[in-house]
Amino acid sequence: MTSPRIAIAGAGIGGLTCARVLQLHGFENVTVLERESAPDARQQGGTIDLHAGSGQEAVRAAGLYDEWRALARFEGQEQRKVDHATAALLEHELPEGDFRPEIDRGQLRDLLLGSLAPGTVAWGRGVATAAPGGEVTFLDGQTATFDLVVGADGAWSRARRAVSPAVPRYTGVTFVETRHDNDERLLDLTGQGTMVADHEGLMLWAQRNSGDHIRAYACLRAREDWRPSNAELLDLYADWHPDLRAFLAGELIHRPLYALPVPHTWEHTPGVTLLGDAAHLMPPLGVGANLAMQDAAELALAIAAHGVREGVRAYESVMLPRAVDMQERTNPGLLDMVPERPIRV
Structure with missing residues (x-):
């Protein structure tokens, strides 16, 4: 057959x-x-x-x-949640x-x-x-x-x-992605898995990939056509800890979310x-x-x-x-x- x-x-x-x-x-x-x-x-x-x-x-x-x-x-x-203003560890879930x-x-x-x-x-x-x-x-x-x-x-x-x-359809939420390699400060904050921080409708989410590579995402409600510059994005996160704001440096990749x-x-x-x-x-x-x-x-x-x-x-x-x-x-x-x-x- x-x-x-x-x-x-x-x-x-x-x-x-x-x-x-x-x-x-x-x-x-x-x-x-x-x-x-x-x-x-x-x-x-x-x-x-x-x-x-x-x-x-x-x-x-x-x-x-x-x-x-x-x-x-x-x-x-591993999952880590840190304080947006101090970068202090708030919650920590170890691999199991x-x-x-x-x-x-x-x-x-x-x-x-x-x-x-x-x-x-x-x-x-x-x-x-x-x-x-x-x-x-x-x-x-x-x-x-x-x-x-x-x-x-x-x-x-x-x-x-x-x-x-x-x-x-656009969900109303946009991710703005950045990428980082071999940055010890950001690797320490991220840990071996995922780190999140949030405050008043702003979120930062970082994930460790293989080879000491990190992908980070600023997550927020925004217009579908919103395309911020680095300066505009950093201004939104102005009251966040400098080490967390460092995740937002570099080339920005805009990712409006659809469903x-x-x-x-x-x-x-x-x-x-x-x-x-x-x-x-x-x-x-x-x-x-x-x-x-x-x-x-x-x-x-x-x-x-x-x-x-x-x-x-x-x-x-x-x-x-x-x-x-x-x-x-x-x-x-x-x-x-x-x-x-x-x-x-």
């Missing part, structure tokens, strides 16, 4: 997990369609914590658990067990890429649209038809349009389904990557057990209610975490 042709739009960790699990179960005609030209076309983001019961189970399903553990930073589970160890997103992606059959990823082959029945139109105008198209192409998914008209409307569901559409942010984009509160990998593994396992058509139905019957539940928790959770300030920028 001929193996079904399955196209996965997007070579992020969700799409690659789905491809890997499908290949482990004997599906040979799996292609990952990626618009970027090469694996290193852009930086892959910061650190992510893989949760027991979701992300870690997906790694197990992918047959990569031992390799993941060798890369994971279990010490990265292996519920949510950290790994750089790029390291995890490389692990997944290296596990796939050669030629699985079609680099520079971006999807412009997908249609019910599995037809794909590429960015160059060419078309192809697959037995299944899996939209794993993120927040601004092109594949999503085949099943839903929904588009992401899909809640609930986001769709009628089963033969030939197309979604996973990860394409299906349930929500605020970055530690669950998005885990859900994407869980979706991916469960979809692949359902297809292996029931075939493409019934496998997709079985997957969606579980994934959609779970996603709605998480959306209903994370969307208000973001606004609780970053409350309104007296003066909004």
